[in-house]
Amino acid sequence: MQRRALKYSKFGDPREVSLSLSHNQSNNVVFFKILVRWLASPINPLDINKIQGAYMLKPSLPAIGGSEGIGRVVKVGCSVSRISPGEKVVIFALNSPCWSDLSIVEEGDVIQIDQRITPLQGATMMVNPPTAWLMMKMGGMERGDWIIQNSANSGVGRAVIEIAKEKGYHTINIVRDRPNIQELKDELIRLGGDIVWTEEEVRTEGKAFKGRPKLAMNGVGGKSCLQISSLLSRGGMLITYGGMSKKAHEISTSALVFNNITAVGIANGVWMMDPANKEESDRMLREIQEYLVRGVLNPPPMDVHPLENYQSAIRNSMDGTHKKQIFVIQEENNSKL
Incomplete structure (x- = not known):
């Protein structure tokens, strides 16, 4: 054959x-x-x-x-x-x-x-949804909490929006500006996002936003990482899972010193391969499959x-x-x- x-x-x-x-x-x-x-x-x-x-x-x-x-x-x-x-x-x-x-x-x-x-x-189903699921677990999210993420229209970003909506979390979603930006914003809102901002809008809208996210998800790096880390609540967590900009990850000094945020990185595959995480990993995969069958989560x-x-x-x-x-x-x- x-x-x-x-x-x-x-x-x-x-x-x-x-x-x-x-x-x-x-x-x-x-x-x-x-x-x-x-x-x-x-x-x-x-x-x-x-x-x-x-x-x-x-x-x-x-x-x-x-x-x-x-x-x-x-x-x-x-x-x-x-x-x-x-x-x-x-x-x-x-x-x-x-x-x-x-x-x-x-x-x-x-x-x-x-x-x-x-x-x-x-x-x-084995790369993006597990990455989104694991970051929410690490962030200790509870119903009603807020997440801010860059690269919100990526595979991970879309999975974050859909899983967060199912679990009762709110999302602020950051994307790069583009000619069809309103079309993209509408799409991510339909997917379940609460707020969609361009990187430029973060500078103005972020300052006026009254809530403070508990968790920031960073797949870009550079100034975008600086933006989302600056908006975290006191004791919040910044999780980096990628670096699409290929620039160093920048973090606000005041966020680290005065807001006492935690900054960590994850590699979902490494976590899943650790025998100590098998029970939790199996539960995660069962949950993701359930979401796929029910149409909660989409490719x-x-x-x-x-x-x-x-x-x-x-x-x-x-x-x-x-x-x-x-x-x-x-x-x-x-x-x-």
Whole structure:
């Protein structure tokens, strides 16, 4: 059985590095191994960083792309006990070879999911929603509390808005100005956001706003981090999960000294892989699946590509003006994207 796989053999700019579709034939499944047919997998900033060689944990080369994805189990090894052929699974591992038709993975690297979850839901459920969920847990949020976040229209930002609304938290959502800014503001309000400001509006609206957020979520860095940390309540928490501006994270001195805020960083994957967090992680994933099935949580807007269109998909993912890009690798007759 042949399979296509989107591979790279050296690190560099993904628009220039030789990503190529190859065909492999080895599908031997032994002991605790599982053969998975992949249905869909997005292009995340993490994937770009891996190809660039900028990610903290570099994959061994040559490597197959992908960091999260949904698939269906085709075959299991003789020692596999908790997963059966035909089940839908998502992958959670340091090396996630899901930019391919089929791949062999360890039993412990995949998680069974509710069969009602669609390919686009499942393909995007293991990075952004858990990051949003974990930050709210770390912030000690209670019903009625306020969150302020930058990068509010990102995958994490949208998950924050939807989960916060379900839990009874309020959100102030910061986005960059753009020609269609009112359209974006209306969209995030419909999603469940309470307030949407541009970075420029924070300077005026933030000073006039009477409430003080308990939690600030920072995925940008630079001056944007300075803005949201300055608006925190006394004893509030700033959590950094990314740095899309590629600038150093700035924090208000007065917020640190006089408001006694706490500043921490998180890597959701590291937290989930820690055995000490397994019970809490399992609860989180059950909750996220429930939100997906009920329609509380939705995948972000996405442009769909077959694997063959990887060059344009990568290009669109990196230029910052397109929707999230996702590979739909296999379509199932009875599944809704």
